[in-house]
Amino acid sequence: MSALATWDILETSVIGYGKGLNQDSVRTGGTGAATDPVVLAVADGHGSASYPRSDIGARFAAELFAAKGREFGALVRTGRLPWLRDYARYELPEQLVRDWQARVWAHWGRQPGPEGADAPREEVLRLYGSTLVGAVLAPGLFVAWQLGDGDLTVVDPDGRVRLPLAPERAELGDETASLCLPEAWHLVRVHWEPLPEPARAPRLVALSTDGLSKSFASDAGFTEFTSGLYARLASRGLPGIEDDVPRWLEAASRHSGDDTTLALALRAEDGGAGRDGGVAGADPREAWARAPEPARPWGPGAETEAEADPTSDLSDPPSSLSNPGPNLSDPLSERSDPTGGTRNDDEETERP
Structure with a gap:
């Protein structure tokens, strides 16, 4: 099986605007070699008084x-x-859910809350509720898993942006699938992508909690941001954006009100920028500001135009850098798993 190129990795997480605790978590590692696969994971604790231990979850x-x-x-x-x-x-989905629930139950046994060590198991699991998005890049194979909200975004060799795990239907309100639900493994979405030719491997794989995508008025705006992010990565490499990404996420958090986490793997190209940097290119925020809103590259309803957002006049947070996009605003709704779920309402309950 053909080998993949080496991947460079970046992870960043910022606390939600006005919140006292970041309930997201991120883990990354690997280079993409046969003995060292790239692994990316982001998890989003549900927050609010109903899920007081979701940061641990x-x-x-x-x-x-x-x-x-x-x-x-x-x-x-x-x-x-x-x-x-x-x-x-x-x-694997069943193993992940069962192991998570077992670990949560053991943690409760060591550190029970006011409900006591003998509290009903389902009620205990709920206190730790969390979503999960994870990906693995190994020689010849790209696989990803998602339970609940969040986004897996891929940039192909031709520059096309796609969201292979986006659900066909968005849930109503703030409901989302969760690791705390009974038999939650049935709700896990899986993306399976063999890569027999290295040249066909994605150029960028990005995982993010929904605090990022919710800061856009439409799915197309989020897609355009990913396209601009890749353009700058391609010209400058990771060193060219490492200082900027936290500021972009902080700006997004101001508008979504949620913790915001991004983990990405950039395929290192021969003669490209890579970790050693490269020539300076246009800031992706400028292209984002100028670009029209394209149709969504995935799922039904791509022709539906987004309604005007009443919060589009929100001011940007103070920063020595400009906001990653003008009029960054809340979306009309969250994207998440369409079957059953729990509330993921950090932005509604954690603001002062």
């Missing part, structure tokens, strides 16, 4: 996926893909 989720992802990457071999595909779709 998010940390457990990201840590467990990082470990399971490395194990999964080590299994990738020529001839194993049919078996591995079934493992990715069925067994």
